[in-house]
Amino acid sequence: MISVAVVGCGAIGGVVARALHEGEVVGARLAGVVDPNGTRGLPGMSLEEALAAADLVVEAAGQAVLADVGPRVVAAGRDLLVVSVGALTDDALLARLHGAGDGRVHLVSGAVGGLDMLRSAARMGPFETVRIVTTKKPAGLVQPWMSAAEADRVRATDRPLEVRRGPAREIAAAFPRSTNVAAAVALAVGDWDVVEAVVVADPAASLTSHVITASGAAGEYRFEIRNRPSPDNPTTSQVVPYAVLRAIGDLAAPSGAFR
Numbered sequence: 001m002i003s004v005a006v007v008g009c010g011a012i013g014g015v016v017a018r019a020l021h022e023g024e025v026v027g028a029r030l031a032g033v034v035d036p037n038g039t040r041g042l043p044g045m046s047l048e049e050a051l052a053a054a055d056l057v058v059e060a061a062g063q064a065v066l067a068d069v070g071p072r073v074v075a076a077g078r079d080l081l082v083v084s085v086g087a088l089t090d091d092a093l094l095a096r097l098h099g100a101g102d103g104r105v106h107l108v109s110g111a112v113g114g115l116d117m118l119r120s121a122a123r124m125g126p127f128e129t130v131r132i133v134t135t136k137k138p139a140g141l142v143q144p145w146m147s148a149a150e151a152d153r154v155r156a157t158d159r160p161l162e163v164r165r166g167p168a169r170e171i172a173a174a175f176p177r178s179t180n181v182a183a184a185v186a187l188a189v190g191d192w193d194v195v196e197a198v199v200v201a202d203p204a205a206s207l208t209s210h211v212i213t214a215s216g217a218a219g220e221y222r223f224e225i226r227n228r229p230s231p232d233n234p235t236t237s238q239v240v241p242y243a244v245l246r247a248i249g250d251l252a253a254p255s256g257a258f259r
């Protein structure tokens with residue numbers, strides 16, 4: 001039985017922690033939840049207590065928190081499951097995580113699929129083009145770095161509006177709560193430079209979509225994901241905590257997991 005601490009008790013961490021607490025993942029149990037803003041009635045603990053008690057720490061609190069907490073988890077010899085994979089646009093953080101200690105670093109596939117195939121194909125040879133187009137409701141795409149005019153234009157659009165297009169590294173950092181998936185694709189293909197990310201605001205997007213297209217030595221790929229948004233946080237797809245629970249289940253009882 002592995003003991004799991006969850007850092008961040010929001011739309012993702014709250015669902016993950018409750019399911020662990022209620023014994024829904026074979027081979028895993030909840031050690032406790034770390035969140036300065038409350039733990040929704042679940043057992044709370046400090047990060048220091050989590051590092052002492054847990055075999056696995058799940059980060060579900062955001063890119064900035066991962067940068068702070070991640071190296072401490074690995075340095076303590078605890079395994080780390082990363083949800084805010086967009087923080088890994090920072091090569092220095094990735095190097096710190098790999099060099100910090102004995103804990104192993106695992107990444108969650110999160111809101112998208114096809115990463116296994118992209119990883120397999122990348123082994124055969126390089127990709128020539130990879131693109132991920134993310135379409136969400138406008139409100140969650142407004143960012144603090146936008147000018148007032150741009151923020152208003154995004155909020156008020158009455159049709160699909162391309163908000164940004166650029167390298168995955170730039171986009172995943174520029175929309176830290178909305179485009180971790182662009183980093184996930186880049187990490188899967190093992191090439192930050194080949195992946196272009198596009199962010200579209202669409203007031204009619206009742207589902208969040210991520211369309212991944214790729215072509216290269218192994219062939220041509222297209223994955224279209226249309227996720228229901230989380231009722232707790234509309235910028236997050238509701239399936240994400242279940243991707244985390246699936247990953248924890250695979251780590252706790254690997255038999256039968258796709259590899």
Ligand SMILES: NC(=O)C1=CN([C@@H]2O[C@H](COP(=O)(O)OP(=O)(O)OC[C@H]3O[C@@H](n4cnc5c(N)ncnc54)[C@H](O)[C@@H]3O)[C@@H](O)[C@H]2O)C=CC1
Nearest residue numbers: 008009010011012034035037061062084110111180233236
């Ligand atoms: N890989 C993927 O496909 C996806 C990744 N994400 C990432 O997951 C993160 C969390 O998403 P949600 O749960 O929807 O966000 P949320 O805003 O609902 O929850 C975040 C929680 O973290 C807590 N928190 C803040 N600072 C903390 C700290 N220092 N220590 C512990 N907890 C802290 C907050 O109080 C809040 O409860 C997002 O910011 C994003 O980076 C989100 C969606 C998809």
Ligand SMILES: O=C([O-])CC(=O)C(=O)O
Nearest residue numbers: 111177178179180181237
């Ligand atoms: O949940 C989603 O659809 C994607 C998301 O917010 C992210 O990648 O940060």
